[in-house]
Amino acid sequence: MSSSNLEILAYEQSPLGPLCLRRRELLSMPGTVVTEVTLNHEFLMSSLYTESETALARLALEMHPGVDLRVLIGGLGLGHTAAAAIESPRVEEVVVMELLPQVAGWLEQDLLPLSAELKADPRFGVEVGDFFARVAAPPARRFDLILVDIDHAPDNHLDHANLPFYSPEGLASVRDHMAPRGVLAVWSSADSAGFRSALEQSFDEVRVERVTFHNDLVDETVTDWIFLAR
Secondary structure (H helix, E strand, O other), rough: OOOOEEEEEEEOOOOOOEEEEEEEEEOOOOOOOOEEEEEOOOOOOEEEOOHEEEEEEEEHHHHHHOOOOEEEOOOOOOHHHHHHHHHHOOOEEEEEEEEOOHHHHHHHHHOOOOOHHHOOOOOOEEEOOOOOHHHOOOOOOOOEEEOOOOEOOOOOOHHHHHHHHHHHHHHHHHHHEEEEEEEEOOOOOOOOHHHHHHHHHHHHOOOEEEEEEOOOOOOOEEEEEEEOOO
């Protein structure tokens, strides 16, 4: 770690704005090194608090009773959702759809904290492409679990082109990509009554779970939301 406590691992242009992967030692927690991502100069994610990213996979797995599960994940991030999925012996395959080739490249270059763990598991793979376009198109195959962690929230999108996914029509298309008893799980930083309603119009069973943790960096309690539908 440099004397400035900040190391820029990658800084690249993307269609969504400048994309930065950085690593730093927390001055408030000496010895604690975190990996962070910023997009368009705004903080996006950190390896320090990953409770809700892992809960996205864990809660979906708890909701599905089957084995030999095929999992599709929208968004690689720092890899914590994928890692939580492949921890389960009931999972046969994890396919991650990542829009940005730069992020997929970070994995291949071993820049992510979980790079080695993910790449070592033969059940795991990454495809570069648009997750939202994939689930809007006719399905080439079906999945038991579809996990989505791309936008900030159903009402706060990284790209306005993502909006149709959160509608009853978009969710009906997602159902076509799901095997019988399939589960959809969507991460969000906020609740959304509109998205709840859209899910209830499209699925037989809908649950919304809160994941709450204390963020010591800002000394406040943070709540993320997991929308689940079967």
